[in-house]
Amino acid sequence: MGKTECGCAPNSLSEFVGKDIATRDAYGMALVELGKKYPNIVVLDADLSCSTKTALFAKNFPERFFNMGISEQDMMGTAAGLALTGKIPFASTFAIFATGRAWEQVRQTICYSNANVKIVATHGGITVGEDGATHQALEDVALMRVIPTMTVIVPADAYETVQCINTAVDYYGPMYIRLGRSKVPSVLPAEYKFHIGKAYIFNLGKDVNIIANGIMVAEALKAAEVLNKEGISTGVANFSSVKPLDEEALLHIAKNSKLIVTTEEHSVIGGLGSAVAEFVSENHPVKVKRIGVNDTFGCSGTWKELIKFYGLTAENIINTVKNSLK
Amino acid sequence: MADIAFLNEMAKTLRIEILKMLTKAGSGHTGGSLSAADIVAALYFYKMKHDPKNPKWEERDRFILSKGHAAPVLYTVLSLTGYFDKSLLNTLRQLNSPLQGHPCCKSLPGIEVSTGSLGQGLSVANGMALGLKLDGIPSRVYCLLGDGEIQEGQVWEAAMTASHYKLDNLCAIIDNNDLQIDGYCSEVMNIYPIDEKFRAFGWNVFKIDGHKMEEIIYALDEAEKIKGKPTLILAKTIKGKGVSIFEGKAKYHGIAPTEEELEIAIKELKNGKN
């Protein structure tokens, strides 16, 4: 295993602080900056470069960009081959196709060989919107988390995404980075520094702590504000690193909580909620409530309608906390 | 005998309804729905045995839209043939609508299998063709694929299966509009020659103009006479066919027309020869 720390923040990193932009847009921009610095970065895509934003890299470095066509399995195998010749491949497509269609290539060829492939998938979760269930990955984190050697990151905002992509270059080993389609509010402060396997605790609650990642961090912060005002001491932690999980931080949180609520834009099965529940029940049992999509497929709708429809909102977090404390 | 004028008229109606529903939805796949309209009209209004009042009729011919993003062409033809009320077309891609962004067989009658993840339909078509043979039912299975879609490896696994099991009750159709999302198929990931590849895999292949109704009808009829192997109809098409502002443009793969574009498009279609 290689280093886990980012040593290559581009000058423009600060440009992402406080900006409401989609994590996929941040990825596209970050890749171009990294491409300038690292001649051994190569990028692969499967006919979705406009959507995943790898097109930006493709325009700047056409000789290091490989469009594989609509063939995700082939793309993952090719990325492994490039990695095994010393390149740092970033392979991108929608989350469902990266982790679903190509799962076994990722397991057998990339992970079992410890090939240094960075799978950066966009369109994770239901905020894909109108395309519906076939394009909404609600199982991807579970599918990646279960594979040995895989690192799984779900960034909360554009600023964290850029840092995460930078870190990926320095870290040796397979990584899955899950990004979204829609704009997300900025949540992390300027002094924030991303580290693989490190959680960021915004504040620690005495009653309740909400453990979130991705778009749900913003909702968790909104919910905590309301709950704190109502006298329920509520903390929020960003667990963008689903694997490795920050066990030290989690133990600390568990020891200080009457209730832990997890929330993620993913099935309640197998993702962050499961990872937290597994660790907490074995090490410091405290009540855990998981908020996510409840073992069902997604559907069509605007992303704003869908987050309400599936209860991925501050409101639902607040209600869940109140009901669980009764 | 096929009534060519009627079928052309139906194809035009399909195109108009496709554009209206996409505009209303504000998102969706315009280009690939339009390129397939003539083929789909020929199948549903001429070739296929099917009963909109009894969508599960055992002896029906099956149609699988492997390129599921072209859902609007399927929804439109299903509503025009009477599977469900036309007013539903206005709900495309909306929350709680049975007209999901990609076809869902659990929510709408007439959809044989849910599709939208490319490359999977031909395998399902093979399974249906095998199942029908096992039951001694003389129905046929039609499967429509995108040309970019055939970059998926599973398509070639299925191509092997179809000829291995001599599925002469299966007819695949490739909507060869030469575009995928990132550009021309030959430039993104070359797929040509398609006909020689399929022939090498043991298929009978007809190459036609996918916008000439006579040729579509001829190929569908002749395919039925070919025994001992599956048939591919390789249909040369134009993405966005029928509306000049959309024709041959990769950009209109996945965006819906604006109100203004819709108006121009309908005018052009109504005045057009086709």
Ligand SMILES: Cc1ncc(C[n+]2csc(CCOP(=O)(O)OP(=O)(O)O)c2C)c(N)n1
């Ligand atoms: C497995 C999979 N990968 C990627 C996509 C995203 N996608 C939707 S349509 C499309 C391009 C399809 O091109 P083509 O098959 O030529 O269809 P057409 O031109 O007829 O619209 C892609 C890549 C998908 N739906 N499924």
Ligand SMILES: [Mg+2]
């Ligand atoms: Mg095409």
